[in-house]
Every structure is written in C-alpha cells, then in structure tokens.
Amino acid sequence: MGAVLDPLLALALVAMSVVVIASRRIFDAIIAFVFFGLVVALVWARLGAPDVALAEAAIGAGLTGALLLVAYRRLVTIAGEEAAERLEARRRLAIVEAAFAAALAVSIGWVTLTATPVGDAAGGQVLAELPATGLGNPVTGVLLVFRNLDTLLEMVVLLVALLGARAVRADVPPDDLVTIPRSTPVLNGMLLVVVPLAVVVAVHLLVVGADRPGGAFQGGAVLAAAGVLLVLSGRLVPAVETGRLTSLLAVTGVGVFILVGLGVTLTGRPLLDMPGKWAIYLVETAMMISIAVTLTLLFARADHLRRGAP
Numbered sequence: 001m002g003a004v005l006d007p008l009l010a011l012a013l014v015a016m017s018v019v020v021i022a023s024r025r026i027f028d029a030i031i032a033f034v035f036f037g038l039v040v041a042l043v044w045a046r047l048g049a050p051d052v053a054l055a056e057a058a059i060g061a062g063l064t065g066a067l068l069l070v071a072y073r074r075l076v077t078i079a080g081e082e083a084a085e086r087l088e089a090r091r092r093l094a095i096v097e098a099a100f101a102a103a104l105a106v107s108i109g110w111v112t113l114t115a116t117p118v119g120d121a122a123g124g125q126v127l128a129e130l131p132a133t134g135l136g137n138p139v140t141g142v143l144l145v146f147r148n149l150d151t152l153l154e155m156v157v158l159l160v161a162l163l164g165a166r167a168v169r170a171d172v173p174p175d176d177l178v179t180i181p182r183s184t185p186v187l188n189g190m191l192l193v194v195v196p197l198a199v200v201v202a203v204h205l206l207v208v209g210a211d212r213p214g215g216a217f218q219g220g221a222v223l224a225a226a227g228v229l230l231v232l233s234g235r236l237v238p239a240v241e242t243g244r245l246t247s248l249l250a251v252t253g254v255g256v257f258i259l260v261g262l263g264v265t266l267t268g269r270p271l272l273d274m275p276g277k278w279a280i281y282l283v284e285t286a287m288m289i290s291i292a293v294t295l296t297l298l299f300a301r302a303d304h305l306r307r308g309a310p
Contacts, residue, residue, distance in 0.1 A: 037061025220291025227296030238302030253290030
C-alpha cells in the first residue's frame with residue numbers, strides 16, 4: 001500500500017504547488033493552497049508524525065486558508081474584483097521564487113542523501129532522558145524540555161503577528177465579514193454540538209499530549225476553529241474597544257512560559273527548565289488559550305470580540 005500511496009502523495013505535493021503558483025486568480029490559488037496543506041498533513045501522517053499532521057491540517061490548511069479567504073474578500077471590497085485579480089507581475093516573481101525554493105530543496109535533499117551518518121546521538125539522548133521528565137511523548141519532551149527556548153520564541157512570533165495585525169488594521173471595526181444575520185434551527189443545533197465538542201477535543205489533545213500525539217498547538221487550533229465558527233455565525237463580533245481580558249489571554253502563553261522559566265532559576269535550576277509535569281501542563285494550557293485567542297482575533301481582524309446577537 002505504501003509503495004503506491006507514497007509516490008502519489010509526492011506527485012500530489014508537486015502538482016498542488018504548481019497549481020498554487022500558476023493560478024491566474026487569487027481565489028483559485030487559495031483553494032489550491034488549502035488542498036496543498038491537506039496533502040502535507042497526509043505526508044506527515046505517513047512519516048509517523050501525527051502531532052505535526054494534526055497541526056498542519058488544523059492551522060496550515062484550515063485556519064490559514066480561512067485567513068487567506070478573509071484577506072481576499074477584503075481586497076475585493078477595497079479594490080474591486082478585477083483589480084484584485086491583476087497578478088501577472090507578481091505571478092512572474094512567484095515563479096522565480098518557486099524556482100529558487102525548488103533549487104534549495106534539491107540542494108538540501110542532495111546533502112542529506114550524500115552526508116555521512118553520524119549515528120542517533122540526539123534522538124538517542126532524548127529517548128534516554130525522556131523517562132526522567134515523566135513524559136511519554138518525545139515530541140512534547142523535545143518542545144518543552146530539550147528545545148524549550150524554540151517553543152517560547154514560536155509563541156513570541158505568534159504574539160508579534162497579532163501586534164503587527166493590530167498596527168496595520170483600520171481604526172474602525174470591519175463591516176464586510178460574512179456573518180449569518182439571524183438564527184436558524186440548523187445553525188443553533190450545529191453550534192450546540194460543534195462548539196462544546198471542540199472544547200472537549202481540545203482539552204483531550206492537551207491532556208494526552210504528554211504521552212501521546214497532541215499538545216497545546218493542536219488543542220489551540222481546535223479551539224480557534226470553534227472561535228472562527230462563532231465569528232462566522234455572528235455569535236462573536238468585532239468590537240471597537242480593546243478588551244483587557246482578550247489582551248490578557250493573548251499574552252498568557254508567553255507570560256506564563258517566561259514566569260515559570262524564570263521562577264525555576266530561584267531553585268537553582270537552569271533557565272526555562274520545567275520543574276515537573278505539572279509545570280508542563282500549566283505552560284501548555286496557557287499556550288493553548290493564547291493560540292486559540294490569537295488565531296480567532298487574526299481571523300476576525302479585531303482587537304477585541306464581544307458577544308453578538310443570539
């Protein structure tokens with residue numbers, strides 16, 4: 001099965017990449033990009049990395065695709081559909097960039113295939129020290145124990161993206177976001193099922209992430225998907241004022257991570273060292289909340305969200 005599926009996935013990646021680059025219409029390129037993200041998620045699953053596959057499917061394909069569609073709608077609103085689709089000059093630049101990226105990928109692949117193996121030093125060390133952390137999932141162990149500074153910087157990048165979006169956003173709340181103006185039995189029933197289920201799934205991914213595939217990024221993506229659904233249905237609407245609670249939740253991930261990382265130095269531990277499994281759960285919970293809030297705010301293009309009409 002793998003002998004047939006793996007080459008098909010490889011061909012699908014190349015094909016969808018070409019479609020994204022060669023598409024003359026932005027909308028077509030966005031749709032192709034979403035399919036590309038789904039194929040990448042399947043590739044990660046085939047490589048035995050379900051954690052990355054979950055994150056790619058939820059964030060890379062789902063939420064990123066939604067953000068691109070919202071940006072496209074805004075572009076059409078501002079410039080008109082014909083002006084928004086004038087891509088000839090940029091498309092040529094994209095082809096050059098794609099050629100450079102392909103050459104870089106080939107170079108990296110060639111170096112990887114021809115390099116002399118140095119053994120399983122890093123992976124073996126991680127697996128050897130993993131039991132001392134109380135974790136069963138090596139991905140979580142690497143992210144929060146062995147490469148915790150990288151994980152902290154990833155959260156900082158997400159926070160900077162939110163601050164950058166606020167800096168360039170207009171001072172008035174967006175009025176062109178597609179919302180459903182009134183409640184319907186089908187919509188109400190779907191929200192009653194999907195939103196609580198998303199919360200349960202997110203918490204489950206957070207809890208099992210210590211020992212099995214899952215974690216803060218996957219749980220945060222699921223919560224953000226529920227937030228996007230609430231925005232699209234009009235249950236959450238952009239507000240002019242900046243809510244203190246919203247801002248606090250957005251910085252919780254970085255703040256808790258730094259506080260725990262600095263606090264352990266008082267006990268003689270190294271900076272950012274996790275003192276136990278409880279600290280990992282605390283940091284991951286804060287990260288999950290911040291990821292969900294940040295992605296929802298980016299989608300809504302708002303500083304703050306308030307409750308909309310029921």
